[in-house]
Amino acid sequence: MYSNLEKTPRHLLVCEKSNFKNEKSRHGIHVENHYFNYRVSVLIPECGALPAGLSTIGSSFGKYYLVKNLPVYEIVEQQFLDLCVKKGSFYALSYNTRIDQDNSAALIPAGKLILSVDKDTYEELGLEGQQSQYSHKAVMRHIITIDLTDASFAPGTKKYERVVWALKEKKPLACDFLMAWHPSGEGDFSLSSYFAKYQCKEHTPSVSTKILRDIPSPVIKSGELKGKPEESCDSQEFLDWLGAASADIDCNNEASSFLSTYCCPEPSIVMGQACLWTVTGFLLPKKIGMLLEQLRHYFDEPKLAHWTALTVHGFADSPVSWGVAEHGFHKGGENLYNFVIFRNHDYWLQMAVGTQDGCPP
Numbered sequence: 001m002y003s004n005l006e007k008t009p010r011h012l013l014v015c016e017k018s019n020f021k022n023e024k025s026r027h028g029i030h031v032e033n034h035y036f037n038y039r040v041s042v043l044i045p046e047c048g049a050l051p052a053g054l055s056t057i058g059s060s061f062g063k064y065y066l067v068k069n070l071p072v073y074e075i076v077e078q079q080f081l082d083l084c085v086k087k088g089s090f091y092a093l094s095y096n097t098r099i100d101q102d103n104s105a106a107l108i109p110a111g112k113l114i115l116s117v118d119k120d121t122y123e124e125l126g127l128e129g130q131q132s133q134y135s136h137k138a139v140m141r142h143i144i145t146i147d148l149t150d151a152s153f154a155p156g157t158k159k160y161e162r163v164v165w166a167l168k169e170k171k172p173l174a175c176d177f178l179m180a181w182h183p184s185g186e187g188d189f190s191l192s193s194y195f196a197k198y199q200c201k202e203h204t205p206s207v208s209t210k211i212l213r214d215i216p217s218p219v220i221k222s223g224e225l226k227g228k229p230e231e232s233c234d235s236q237e238f239l240d241w242l243g244a245a246s247a248d249i250d251c252n253n254e255a256s257s258f259l260s261t262y263c264c265p266e267p268s269i270v271m272g273q274a275c276l277w278t279v280t281g282f283l284l285p286k287k288i289g290m291l292l293e294q295l296r297h298y299f300d301e302p303k304l305a306h307w308t309a310l311t312v313h314g315f316a317d318s319p320v321s322w323g324v325a326e327h328g329f330h331k332g333g334e335n336l337y338n339f340v341i342f343r344n345h346d347y348w349l350q351m352a353v354g355t356q357d358g359c360p361p
Contacts, residue, residue, distance in 0.1 A: 011332075011334055011353065011355065012353050012357060013239070013351070014351045014352075015236065015350050016349050017223075018349070019347070020341075027292065027339070027347065027349065030361065031288055032285050032286075033285075033361070034314055035106075035109065035318075037283040037284075037285070037288060037314050037315070039279070039280045039283070039312070040278070040288055040310065040311070040313075041277065041278045041310075042291065042311075043276050043311075044277075044308045045217065045305040045306070045308070046304035047274060048273050050275055050277050051294075051298065053294045053297075054277060054294055054295075057290050057291055061204075061205045061279060061287050062180070063203065064203050064282035065178070065195075065201065065202055065203065066200070066201050066203060067177045067179060067200045068176050068201075069176060069199070070176070070198055071167070072105055072167050073172070073173075074195075075092060075113060075148075076146070076148060078154070083189050084181060084194070085111055087183060087184055088183035089184070089286070090107060090180075091179065091181070092105070092106065092107040092179045093177065093318060094176065095175070095176040095178045096175075096176055099116060099316075099317040099328060100141075100328065102118075102175075103173060105177075105319070111147060112148065114145050114319050114320060114324065115143070115146075115173075115319075116319040117144065117173075119141065125166045125167070125170065127144050127163065127166050128144070129143055132326065132328075134326070134328045143319070145324065178282045179282075180284055182284055203282070205281030207278070207279050208277070208280075209276070212245065212248070212274045212275075213272070214271070215270070215271050215274065216264035216270055216271075217245075217269055217274075218237060218265045218267070218268050219231070219267045219269060220233055220340070222307075222342040222343075222344060222346035222347075223346070230266075230267060232267065233266070233268075235340075239352075240265075241264055242309055242311065245276075246311065283312075296341060296345070298341070299343045303343075306343055307342050307343070308341050309338060309340050310339040311337075312336060314327075316329060316332070316333025316335060323361070325360075326357070327357055331354070331355070334354035334357075335357075337351045337360075338352075
């Protein structure tokens with residue numbers, strides 16, 4: 001029994017270095033295409049109070065909605081497509097569905113509806129799809145992708161009528177959905193009003209600030225992604241430490257500690273204080289991009305810190321990670337990325353997913 005505990009599931013971690021001023025930098029694309037995020041954390045070393053700019057962006061994250069037991073066919077109705085999907089960036093993700101056991105759904109702002117369904121549901125729906133790339137010898141899951149913005153997907157066409165019939169009559173699917181909408185212009189459309197006949201509740205992201213004191217911190221240098229012996233730590237060591245520090249895990253490896261034997265990698269220094277700021281909810285990439293932009297300019301004025309970090313956690317049970325890349329759960333459902341922003345505008349980007357994922361972009 002104990003031998004199984006020693007086996008660590010395979011995971012994928014991609015680390016890259018670039019500079020925000022580089023014309024070929026892809027930092028914006030990576031943020032924009034990671035659609036479904038539930039937590040963003042910012043760690044600022046040698047800082048005793050949250051900068052006003054971050055506080056302002058945090059308060060502007062906006063509302064999101066939880067719609068209970070919503071039939072999936074409601075999302076493909078032409079009225080909803082015209083009023084919402086085609087007039088902005090609409091995000092919807094099934095809530096409290098287990099990606100490896102339940103039927104789940106996601107609608108990404110490109111207008112694609114992605115259904116991850118079990119074998120029986122797939123056969124009953126009769127819609128075209130493909131095998132999950134993480135199926136075993138016996139195929140147990142399928143992925144159905146429907147482009148709601150395609151010209152051939154319109155009322156009266158065979159394709160549209162078949163999809164609506166399959167989702168509404170042949171095999172009605174319903175689940176709880178998290179939803180958020182960023183309109184492309186002015187308008188009076190309201191998600192809460194449109195789904196008033198269902199249990200629709202408005203939510204606001206929660207925000208917390210914590211000041212960490214006297215914590216050991218690894219020494220890192222922007223040009224040394226792989227680290228140098230006795231000079232700097234590598235990017236993976238830093239990411240491990242960042243996770244421990246953000247979770248307020250003691251990194252001193254003291255004999256009296258029964259909770260953790262983890263210790264800060266060497267070489268290290270002791271930070272007198274650090275500000276840890278966290279926002280939790282259904283968070284849109286656009287707002288996360290604004291946070292990253294704000295952190296880029298943190299060093300416009302002299303600071304004691306040499307770097308700051310922005311960590312974004314995606315939903316473990318989201319059908320996709322980046323873009324339309326299939327995401328699986330396996331044992332952990334890892335789905336996150338982290339930016340380390342340096343004084344000289346260099347940055348490290350670390351993208352992590354679990355066993356049942358392809359290599360991050």
